[in-house]
Amino acid sequence: QKEVEQDPGPLSVPEGAIVSLNCTYSNSAFQYFMWYRQYSRKGPELLMYTYSSGNKEDGRFTAQVDKSSKYISLFIRDSQPSDSATYLCAMNQGGSEKLVFGKGTKLTVNP
Amino acid sequence: DTAVSQTPKYLVTQMGNDKSIKCEQNLGHDTMYWYKQDSKKFLKIMFSYNNKELIINETVPNRFSPKSPDKAHLNLHINSLELGDSAVYFCASSHGRVETQYFGPGTRLLVL
Numbered sequence: 240q241k242e243v244e245q246d247p248g249p250l251s252v253p254e255g256a257i258v259s260l261n262c263t264y265s266n267s268a269f270q271y272f273m274w275y276r277q278y279s280r281k282g283p284e285l286l287m288y289t290y291s292s293g294n295k296e297d298g299r300f301t302a303q304v305d306k307s308s309k310y311i312s313l314f315i316r317d318s319q320p321s322d323s324a325t326y327l328c329a330m331n332q333g334g335s336e337k338l339v340f341g342k343g344t345k346l347t348v349n350p
Numbered sequence: 351d352t353a354v355s356q357t358p359k360y361l362v363t364q365m366g367n368d369k370s371i372k373c374e375q376n377l378g379h380d381t382m383y384w385y386k387q388d389s390k391k392f393l394k395i396m397f398s399y400n401n402k403e404l405i406i407n408e409t410v411p412n413r414f415s416p417k418s419p420d421k422a423h424l425n426l427h428i429n430s431l432e433l434g435d436s437a438v439y440f441c442a443s444s445h446g447r448v449e450t451q452y453f454g455p456g457t458r459l460l461v462l
Binding site: 273283288327329335338342 | 394
């Protein structure tokens with residue numbers, strides 16, 4: 240079993256839809272959970288960063304972590320065509336210099 | 351102002367050649383990383399340097415050799431290139447928190 244599993248999609252939604260992106264993981268030592276956004280032919284950029292369990296909201300984006308289920312989610316409200324990108328989840332144990340990434344989910348928001 | 355820059359952006363070369371990729375960051379960060387992103391978009395850490403000291407060396411063929419002349423630069427030299435080395439190589443940097451990394455634009459390497 241891979242440490243981090245992420246459905247690669249692709250996921251296609253109409254503008255204005257609520258998008259749900261998810262990752263599962265197997266390493267219970269992970270404490271830090273990130274979502275990176277990668278536009279086509281660009282480097283990843285950090286979108287959201289959460290420590291341990293709970294929710295974090297930033298504008299139209301909400302990150303959720305459920306450590307008991309080893310499951311994290313990113314919700315995008317009122318999705319826009321500019322949200323079209325690949326979304327990568329990433330995790331870290333804390334005290335480690337290593338991020339473990341999911342394979343990314345490609346999202347297209349259609350106008 | 352570009353935060354993390356890489357040169358070249360594209361690299362097309364023949365099998366067996368030796369090539370280098372350069373990375374520079376102007377963010378004042380103390381840690382730099384090299385990642386490989388394969389054709390399936392899977393991003394995997396290769397190396398990490400903190401203040402010019404190697405701290406992560408994943409299972410990477412020893413044909414790959416990173417070099418950090420100073421905190422702001424991390425270069426990657428690849429000897430005897432193979433077809434399987436074709437990928438996008440990303441440099442990243444962070445300061446104090448590995449969770450918040452800033453990535454460069456990537457170097458697209460194609461080995462023929």
